[in-house]
Amino acid sequence: MDDGEPDGYDEDYQPQMLEIVPCVAADVESLIVAGRKEGLAFSPSTELFMARLNGVIVGLCGIVHYRGHSKLKNFYVLPAHRRQGYFRQMLDFLLIKAREAQSKYVEATATALSLPEFLNRGATVKRTYKAGYTAVRLNL
Numbered sequence: 522m523d524d525g526e527p528d529g530y531d532e533d534y535q536p537q538m539l540e541i542v543p544c545v546a547a548d549v550e551s552l553i554v555a556g557r558k559e560g561l562a563f564s565p566s567t568e569l570f571m572a573r574l575n576g577v578i579v580g581l582c583g584i585v586h587y588r589g590h591s592k593l594k595n596f597y598v599l600p601a602h603r604r605q606g607y608f609r610q611m612l613d614f615l616l617i618k619a620r621e622a623q624s625k626y627v628e629a630t631a632t633a634l635s636l637p638e639f640l641n642r643g644a645t646v647k648r649t650y651k652a653g654y655t656a657v658r659l660n661l
């Protein structure tokens with residue numbers, strides 16, 4: 522039917538909203554195992570959150586608060602669910618948590634896959650590492 526819209530355009534399209542909730546490592550063990558294979562380091566002191574889509578776990582992220590700033594950790598989206606904006610949603614979520622903790626800025630160790638989004642948001646590069654990681658800082 523010709524509805525006057527370009528092919529593939531759906532004015533009712535909404536990005537799928539994740540449910541992001543606190544979790545413990547045991548809840549996301551398989552993602553931690555997969556994340557380690559992609560270079561992520563997990564520490565028990567990190568406050569972890571899992572991201573669910575219609576009840577299915579698709580991602581993971583974590584945060585550690587210090588006096589005046591927070592560190593964002595362990596962003597991981599399962600490969601089958603990538604490039605659909607879920608990292609972006611988790612980042613928004615953790616930035617709210619950092620602000621709630623009175624942080625003035627956040628730091629993260631970005632990978633090649635996450636660096637573009639940090640830079641898009643105005644993060645500055647603090648240091649680059651040989652292994653392809655980049656330490657970034659984003660003012661809140």
Ligand SMILES: CC(C)(COP(=O)(O)OP(=O)(O)OC[C@H]1O[C@@H](n2cnc3c(N)ncnc32)[C@H](O)[C@@H]1OP(=O)(O)O)[C@@H](O)C(=O)NCCC(=O)NCCS
Nearest residue numbers: 596597598603604605606607608609631632634635637638
């Ligand atoms: C990095 C990671 C979390 C991104 O998750 P994602 O849900 O696919 O990311 P999003 O869909 O929200 O993408 C947001 C933006 O990040 C950038 N990005 C994400 N994946 C990218 C890729 N493969 N290549 C280049 N840029 C990419 C893009 O700017 C993208 O925006 P766009 O799709 O509008 O161009 C995911 O690839 C992952 O888990 N990788 C392995 C672990 C890792 O690198 N963690 C990051 C630690 S800081």
